[in-house]
Amino acid sequence: MEEQVLIAGGGLAGSEAAWQLAERGVRVALCEMRPRRATPAHKTDRLAELVCSNSLKSNAPGAASWLLKEEMRRAGSLLLRVADECAVPGGTALTVDRERFAQGVTAAIERHPLIELRREEVTEIDPGRLMLIATGPLTSDGLAESLQRLTGRESLAFYDAISPIVDAETLNMERIFRASRYGKGGEDYLNCPLTEEEYRAFYEALMSAESVQAREFEDARYFEACLPVEELARRGYDTLRFGPMRPVGIVDPRTGRRPYAVVQLRAENLRYSSYNLVGFQNHLKFPEQKRILRMIPGLENAEFLRFGQIHRNTYINAPSLLNPDLSFRESPSTFIAGQLSGVEGYVECIATGLLAGMALACRARRETFIPPPRTTALGSLVHYITHADPQNYQPANISFDLLPPIEGLPPQLARDRRVRREKQCERALEDLDAWLKAEAVQPSLATLTFHSERRKVSEPTAIS
Known part of the structure; x- marks a missing residue:
């Protein structure tokens, strides 16, 4: 046996x-x-x-x-x-x-x-x-x-720090451009530029969003290396612009200028059929994620293959x-x-x-x-x-x-x-x-x- x-x-x-x-x-x-x-x-x-x-x-x-x-x-x-x-x-x-x-x-x-x-x-x-x-x-x-x-x-x-993933077919490429920061790495990232007005509206929506309540057995303390975007937003109006939405090293080819803020999307596979939102791990309720993330230019009709999560x-x-x-x-x-x-x-x-x-x-x-x-x-x-x-x-x-x-x-x-x-x-x-x-x-x-x-x-x- x-x-x-x-x-x-x-x-x-x-x-x-x-x-x-x-x-x-x-x-x-x-x-x-x-x-x-x-x-x-x-x-x-x-x-x-x-x-x-x-x-x-x-x-x-x-x-x-x-x-x-x-x-x-x-x-x-x-x-x-x-x-x-x-x-x-x-x-x-x-x-x-x-x-x-x-x-x-x-x-x-x-x-x-x-x-x-x-x-x-x-x-x-x-x-x-x-x-x-x-x-x-x-x-x-x-x-x-x-x-x-x-x-x-x-x-x-x-712990888990999971960023949302969107279906590439549902992105509005008229609002998005390809580029890497400082031109390094080719055109590996999709960039969603935000004006000052768009950033303000996004920030205000994020600040008022409903988060998922941690369960009793989960430690609600966050690790600095994977802070949820809503926690970053609570630290100040410009914190996101110096974090995951920082525009430094990125130039919008349609304007020739640096955006006020930018959200970067990184390919999930070599087929470029899906992208994750870089640094956008969050603990928001799923309907809130859909509502707020669709405020990002180019994601107006995005379909989410996975929502962001942070949990034990x-x-x-x-x-x-x-x-x-x-x-x-x-x-x-x-x-x-x-x-x-x-x-x-x-x-x-x-x-x-x-x-x-x-x-x-x-x-x-x-x-x-x-x-x-x-x-x-x-x-x-x-x-x-x-x-x-x-x-x-x-x-x-x-x-x-x-x-x-x-x-x-x-x-x-x-x-x-x-x-x-x-x-x-x-x-x-x-x-x-x-x-x-x-x-x-x-x-x-x-x-x-x-x-x-x-x-x-x-x-x-x-x-x-």
Whole structure:
């Protein structure tokens, strides 16, 4: 029988990984420190507890989040199956009854004959055994210190500073010009110039904007290196003009003069299909971000692929540390999944747990794990984690921007974003189905007897 795999953390990623391993005939010890040691965020001792929203994002066919979930369903995700069974009305989103969801996952894990659920804290990484770290943003101090020793202190971040990202197709290029500061670096940046009147209106709107209230377990103190723009604005009228909106070294080619203030946009990829607002990390409510940021010249009709955020998060600089199978280069027996790996969102965390479980099963059987094709949502997500620029690595949600574009479409179709995304979804699901037929990632026949007698995982009677 294969070596028992140790999983630290019974959240979304850890629970999914445990299931994937057990389904492939690999014994698992799943360690969850609750209830012996509580966290500031969790309310129960159940596995896969949703501590914030109860939404797993869009379930509408054609959406990027739908594509990721559909791939995970086809790959046999336990948590997606439980979520579907626990769904409550939520428009186009997959919204769940959070108590039934955690209850259903816990019941399934406790019943599986190959999973040993241990209520204990893991404080050390053991490089001598197969191990998955999936302890999330509230990783305990002891394990965080062990992780720091493995990764290097500078490779472990304890907060998020995420700038908004806009869809390039929705920018008004009549108001925007390309240039780099002092002419260095070519035309790498898009520049949105503001007049004094436009800056004043923007500043006043920012000063009166509604911010997201920090949760009890989040430290509201800000780091000087990543102050939100609204906090900078509170320090004085001109603070932004000497910070992220400074116009020095920039000349508007249409006027031949330096703007009063400028907002710079930096490309997110080599296709220049999306841009982030440089230095515009913020803690404003999403509707407020849309309203205020659309006051910036050129962004009047901008569509936001991601809004700015600042919150407590622990994650590693994954591209500089991980192999494509989510194992550490310096400690190949140690894997990582969930928010620690640098993904944002419930579904993305579950996805990394699913892939890490598959990869660990292959390692336990001394087989080679081949990640999903780059053309799939799963493949694109893990590719981002392991191949993004380490210098500017930030946690990411799934978006079509992570997937490679469709080549060879007729021009009239290539201009239609809906058609492009439909084609990307079709290609992704076809390629995923082909990948899933590979013997190395299939569940083991050893679990068939267990499954033939299994009750529905969402039955409430399994948990007292």
